[in-house]
Ligand SMILES: NC(=O)C1=CN([C@@H]2O[C@H](COP(=O)(O)OP(=O)(O)OC[C@H]3O[C@@H](n4cnc5c(N)ncnc54)[C@H](O)[C@@H]3O)[C@@H](O)[C@H]2O)C=CC1
Ligand SMILES: CC(C)CC(=O)C(=O)O
């Protein structure tokens with residue numbers, strides 16, 4: 539049966555990395571006759587330029603109907619002066635995540651052994667690293683009301699956002715995390731700021747109340763400031779981490795560097811039925827856009843997550859994992875993960891190397 543995949547390249551390096559991810563998906567679609575129907579649409583700044591809206595109606599309709607969505611990245615300086623709700627990030631990406639109820643964001647930070655030297659930490663601190671960050675994606679301070687910038691009586695402007703989580707939102711994401719922990723190392727660390735913020739006092743209470751349903755999982759709690767420190771001090775102490783939207787956003791970028799580069803971190807954003815959107819954890823990287831420098835591996839690995847989680851296609855997903863490993867074995871590197879003696883390639887060169895490794899399987 540045909541499955542519809544919506545491809546949203548977005549802005550900046552989004553278009554470059556997506557071209558490589560689509561090459562990989564097209565190859566596997568042909569090889570295994572997967573019956574995937576790929577359709578491309580506009581999101582973010584590119585959509586604003588073409589239609590005036592960061593999430594055009596046509597894109598939204600296609601997104602609702604798609605079996606899975608592949609996204610590059612959105613945003614860039616060109617659109618930074620627009621009102622917040624119209625910008626590529628809020629008006630495009632966050633709105634899409636929210637409308638599709640993609641609350642469960644899985645961000646695996648896995649160090650490929652070949653990249654131990656590319657990590658900013660010593661090889662012995664990171665070797666064998668395999669963490670799953672489970673980030674709540676449709677609530678918390680990124681969505682809380684009221685929010686805005688208001689004028690005070692003294693004429694000074696004041697910016698404000700609201701950090702809210704309801705019990706059901708916390709329970710929903712905690713269940714994803716407990717279940718992920720059951721399939722992995724059975725250790726779950728919930729990250730909050732429950733020494734200060736009432737919203738995360740409730741978060742901690744609700745997560746703790748669910749522990750009895752998962753007696754095999756060893757649950758711990760950690761304040762976010764300590765968690766950031768522990769991630770760079772001794773990251774292998776973590777198996778699964780669960781946290782809210784903003785803390786997860788920040789901690790996953792930090793975890794990315796442990797794996798060598800933000801260009802190595804894929805992600806899945808899932809709804810309650812595992813329908814999902816798949817994207818690298820990084821942004822549109824305006825500083826390197828259009829220069830054939832971006833690492834497409836996070837996006838290519840997001841394709842593997844899509845095949846596995848939303849389409850149940852384990853073999854082609856395994857093929858991608860093996861091809862990425864083979865490319866790294868061959869010493870092929872983009873600039874962000876380059877070390878001496880390796881072969882430096884650009885975005886397209888890395889995509890071609892993955893295709894060559896797939897062909898060689
Ligand atoms: N999911 C999304 O669409 C996201 C969008 N953004 C947007 O992206 C724009 C830039 O944001 P930044 O804070 O600079 O974050 P960023 O993740 O785009 O870039 C941070 C740094 O990492 C590097 N980098 C990122 N991806 C890379 C890759 N694949 N290969 C090699 N190097 C890579 C960049 O060159 C830059 O030096 C902003 O407009 C921001 O709002 C940021 C994060 C996520
Ligand atoms: C627009 C941002 C909230 C996206 C981001 O930084 C992320 O999801 O990691």
Ligand SMILES: [Mg+2]
Pocket residue numbers: 787788791819
């Ligand atoms: Mg982020």
